[in-house]
Amino acid sequence: MTVPSLTLNDGNSIPQLGFGVFQVPPNETAATVTSALEAGYRHIDTAQMYGNEKGVGEAIAGSGIARDELFVTTKLNNPHHRPDDVRRSFDESLTSLGLDHVDLFLIHWPLPTQYDGDFVSTWQAVAELTGDGRAKSVGVSNFEPDHLERIITETGVLPAVNQIEVHPLFGNEEARAAGAERGVLTEAWSPIGQGTVLDNAVIGEIAARLGKTPAQVTLRWHIERGDIIFPKSMHPERMKENFEIFDFTLSPDDVAAISALDKGAEGRIGPDPKVFDRV
Numbered sequence: 001m002t003v004p005s006l007t008l009n010d011g012n013s014i015p016q017l018g019f020g021v022f023q024v025p026p027n028e029t030a031a032t033v034t035s036a037l038e039a040g041y042r043h044i045d046t047a048q049m050y051g052n053e054k055g056v057g058e059a060i061a062g063s064g065i066a067r068d069e070l071f072v073t074t075k076l077n078n079p080h081h082r083p084d085d086v087r088r089s090f091d092e093s094l095t096s097l098g099l100d101h102v103d104l105f106l107i108h109w110p111l112p113t114q115y116d117g118d119f120v121s122t123w124q125a126v127a128e129l130t131g132d133g134r135a136k137s138v139g140v141s142n143f144e145p146d147h148l149e150r151i152i153t154e155t156g157v158l159p160a161v162n163q164i165e166v167h168p169l170f171g172n173e174e175a176r177a178a179g180a181e182r183g184v185l186t187e188a189w190s191p192i193g194q195g196t197v198l199d200n201a202v203i204g205e206i207a208a209r210l211g212k213t214p215a216q217v218t219l220r221w222h223i224e225r226g227d228i229i230f231p232k233s234m235h236p237e238r239m240k241e242n243f244e245i246f247d248f249t250l251s252p253d254d255v256a257a258i259s260a261l262d263k264g265a266e267g268r269i270g271p272d273p274k275v276f277d278r279v
């Protein structure tokens with residue numbers, strides 16, 4: 001299977017499918033990521049908050065895969081939003097990963113009720129990390145349309161991506177549209193809703209008709225919509241299943257039927273970024 005690449009607004013490219021390691025226990029991360037690399041994944045999404053950057057780095061080091069064939073993302077931890085802390089925290093992430101650069105570095109949460117509401121100086125500090133090539137691209141996560149608008153207007157620097165919760169039960173369409181209007185690609189986190197969408201009747205009917213699994217149909221739905229995804233699994237057979245989504249397509253009607261499952265804010269799994277304040 002060849003995973004398509006998308007071009008970011010800074011000219012770099014990103015594999016549209018990757019592997020996420022949220023909730024992968026630190027002591028199982030190296031083995032889990034090794035299995036994912038063996039299954040063909042070349043894009044790994046981690047975060048300092050997940051506590052497993054070291055295991056990701058160990059798997060990469062042990063894989064024998066050339067660094068330039070891999071795309072690695074990590075994210076700024078919430079207690080480190082002040083500009084000096086951004087720089088220190090980024091150094092710590094590179095050390096944990098055992099890498100001299102990451103392909104993408106994100107502000108994990110905007111935290112608009114913390115740090116006097118100043119995520120703009122955090123963004124400025126993150127953006128400066130591209131200067132010496134240690135972060136190839138930079139972006140944000142969980143930014144609402146007004147958060148995006150503020151950082152772009154006040155710094156003039158476009159984030160390459162906004163990584164937000166998106167799955168069939170929570171389309172997050174306003175945040176997706178705000179990104180699309182500005183050339184900011186959407187990364188859809190929890191793409192299968194942490195498993196909650198897999199027993200949905202509409203998705204099940206499409207999957208049965210196409211001879212695919214509900215997970216494959218859901219992941220393909222994201223691909224058709226142009227978003228970037230990195231499903232997580234601890235099971236090699238599911239990693240393989242989730243990777244095999246490029247030998248079929250969904251009709252526009254099937255895409256629309258899945259998009260119509262959107263329950264708005266009620267469909268959210270994670271916290272609302274407008275009020276999330278855990279530091």
Ligand SMILES: NC(=O)c1ccc[n+]([C@@H]2O[C@H](COP(=O)([O-])OP(=O)(O)OC[C@H]3O[C@@H](n4cnc5c(N)ncnc54)[C@H](OP(=O)(O)O)[C@@H]3O)[C@@H](O)[C@H]2O)c1
Nearest residue numbers: 020021022045189190191192193194195215231232233234
């Ligand atoms: N920026 C943020 O704030 C944020 C927040 C959440 C997530 N993320 C990122 O997005 C990634 C994916 O999100 P997620 O991990 O929350 O959820 P997800 O990928 O939607 O779902 C993962 C869950 O689904 C199960 N699963 C995976 N593939 C399956 C399959 N083919 N059939 C049945 N069950 C399957 C997994 O179980 P097993 O592991 O037991 O297979 C796990 O319980 C994360 O790992 C992380 O990188 C970012």
